[in-house]
Amino acid sequence: MDSLTYGQYSLVQNAFSFTIAVMFAATVYFFLGRSQVAPAYRNAITITGLVTLIAGYHYFRILNSWEGAFTVSNQAVTASDSKFNDVYRYVDWLLTVPLLLIELILVMRLSPVETTSRATRLGVLAALMIILGYPGEISAVSGTRWLWWGLAMIPFLIIVFELFVGLKKSLDSQPEAVRGLINQARWLTIISWCFYPIVFVFPMIGFTGGAATTAVQVGYTICDIVSKAVFGVLIYTIASRKSAIETLPQLSVQTG
């Protein structure tokens, strides 16, 4: 582990703790709010809450691993004999990234056939992307990292293309009132996701040391908050508005 100042160590520690609070609070918000959307959208909201729940759990482990990887004494930070387990991020993404794409598909409420085919294709591509990135992440050899990075970029680019082009047509079939929000959700996904392969490349382009470690950890953390919790709030808002448009008369007798 690179050596860190106390300020860097503490910033990362507090960022992880902040994320735990955000993820669990978001989960409770989605699960409580679930009964307030029309039944057709409840599945999307359940999955939205599962994503933040899974992420909250992993940030708990990530924080514990971070605290175990250093010995802090009188504000001097030294690496301990335990390695920081960054692989928790991959375990998390393997579950949450396919689910994130599925929640976006579900909230659009396409035809059952289109929902199944798009959700399956995007889910499999997302899982493949994470699996291909992993052998690169655990390697310290620059060539190996570039190889797996390049392979993982193939499903990544197909997903981005699907979101850009494939979903664009389905977007036009959405109610006027939510088209802007769904478009925001698409763009939020595309932009926040682009950060991940960039961060991956940092150590391969000579960006190392305590400042780089801090930047990478805080960067991934901000991306996770945006792409899971903020994205989830967007999905929830879309589901609420669509429920109001589609099922206003019946909604008052809906129960959860």
Added chain:
Amino acid sequence: MDSLTYGQYSLVQNAFSFTIAVMFAATVYFFLGRSQVAPAYRNAITITGLVTLIAGYHYFRILNSWEGAFTVSNQAVTASDSKFNDVYRYVDWLLTVPLLLIELILVMRLSPVETTSRATRLGVLAALMIILGYPGEISAVSGTRWLWWGLAMIPFLIIVFELFVGLKKSLDSQPEAVRGLINQARWLTIISWCFYPIVFVFPMIGFTGGAATTAVQVGYTICDIVSKAVFGVLIYTIASRKSAIETLPQLSVQTG
């Protein structure tokens, strides 16, 4: 860390534990009571419960950090080699303070446009206030502390002005029966919040040592209980009364 007597150490420790109990109990109260208010107010109550949930989590971490920062042996308290992590408070406030303002706006049930614009403006100002306070809090240099204190006071004063003047007009549109309660919630916010910048100034005006540390920690704790749990009970009462006035006939069939 300043040296503390056993009584001081123990008072702070017990105050933190008390707060954990208060925050989690308040959370359960709000979440269970949520289904008893009209659907229009459930979002406000969800957020009220999220605030106390997030605060409960952070007081857990604050208590652990406090116990780790001292070695207690035969009632002699000495600083350990771990630093007390006061930053958890900032991490907490960054999340809860915008949410507190949003729950006050939501329970007023203004027009959707006014709700969105006020909630966004107050939320952003609150987050800005916390972010600007943080560099001062972690500095030991009096000039630096004053600088950031002064900068954080700008959004603080704008928020207080909004609550005083901006919300006054909206208050007049509220039902007679809850106007007094909403007014209390406004004043509770203004008064309890004024304590925070005062506590911040303590070390800059020569107020140091074990007694000051104890006063600051117990002071912040009392403020957090008042501005989150007591304030939340007020919000819940307002939501209940408004539900009774507005939706009495339908209320008996609402569930969930």
